[in-house]
Amino acid sequence: MTSQATDFVIERALIATLRVKPFEKITIDDIARTAEIDRSTFYRYFHNKYEALSSSMRVIITPDMFKELDSMNPSSRLATMIQWVVHNRKLMKNLLVENQQFSSYQELVRVVTTILMEFDNNTTGFSNDRPLADLIHGAPDPKRLIHFAAAMIVSVLTDYIANDDKIKADDVINDIHYLFVKLGLDEDAAADHASTMRKD
Structure with a gap:
């Protein structure tokens, strides 16, 4: 999986989770589970869930x-x-x-x-x-x-x-x-x- 593809998967996983759960209650584990990756993979692309949300804005809109x-x-x-x-x-x-x-x-x-x-x-x-x-x-x-x-x-x-x-x-x-x-x-x-x- 390429770096760009992994970013995209994480962004979409966060959006999918947002459809059922407020952002403040979402954990890294929630995002990683939806993206079907482990926590260490998430942290290779984003420092935290806020950075992931910022990156996801273009996809959310x-x-x-x-x-x-x-x-x-x-x-x-x-x-x-x-x-x-x-x-x-x-x-x-x-x-x-x-x-x-x-x-x-x-x-x-x-x-x-x-x-x-x-x-x-x-x-x-x-x-x-x-x-x-x-x-x-x-x-x-x-x-x-x-x-x-x-x-x-x-x-x-x-x-x-x-x-x-x-x-x-x-x-x-x-x-x-x-x-x-x-x-x-x-x-x-x-x-x-x-x-x-x-x-x-």
């Missing part, structure tokens, strides 16, 4: 469709990530960790920031269909503004995850979709708007 998402444009990837989070809230609730060793919130912000950076890099010029791009390009510090935007999106999602008994999934999806349309993050909506403008 887009688990079974990771390769497919890589071929999509960034805005579609972001929309798909949010839909996935909403429909996998138990897993997400189990991985929410805030302590001195790890912050799920900060990790999620990092992932979303990367996606928004890709969106910004693939957007050229100013456009009425891309208000977020206009806002970013006109900001005193575009990178900091992208980080703020990512923090806003993650805050909405983590608030939903923490209060999923009070907030309906469809309402969250509708609210974020509305935000996407207004900010020009929704590719289909932007295309429809551009088509309407041409007809007018």
Whole structure:
């Protein structure tokens, strides 16, 4: 088994365990047992379970469709990530960790920031269909503004995850979709708007 393949097996084992058990209660033995490896093999790749969780974030966000998402444009990837989070809230609730060793919130912000950076890099010029791009390009510090935007999106999602008994999934999806349309993050909506403008 190659090093990369073993990393992948451990990451997927941690995700599988998170589906049934909160992260704080998961042990290295739990992960190793699910991965069908011994503890010493785990420690060859990760120093602790927090490091394994950080490495797993890219797989957690887009688990079974990771390769497919890589071929999509960034805005579609972001929309798909949010839909996935909403429909996998138990897993997400189990991985929410805030302590001195790890912050799920900060990790999620990092992932979303990367996606928004890709969106910004693939957007050229100013456009009425891309208000977020206009806002970013006109900001005193575009990178900091992208980080703020990512923090806003993650805050909405983590608030939903923490209060999923009070907030309906469809309402969250509708609210974020509305935000996407207004900010020009929704590719289909932007295309429809551009088509309407041409007809007018």
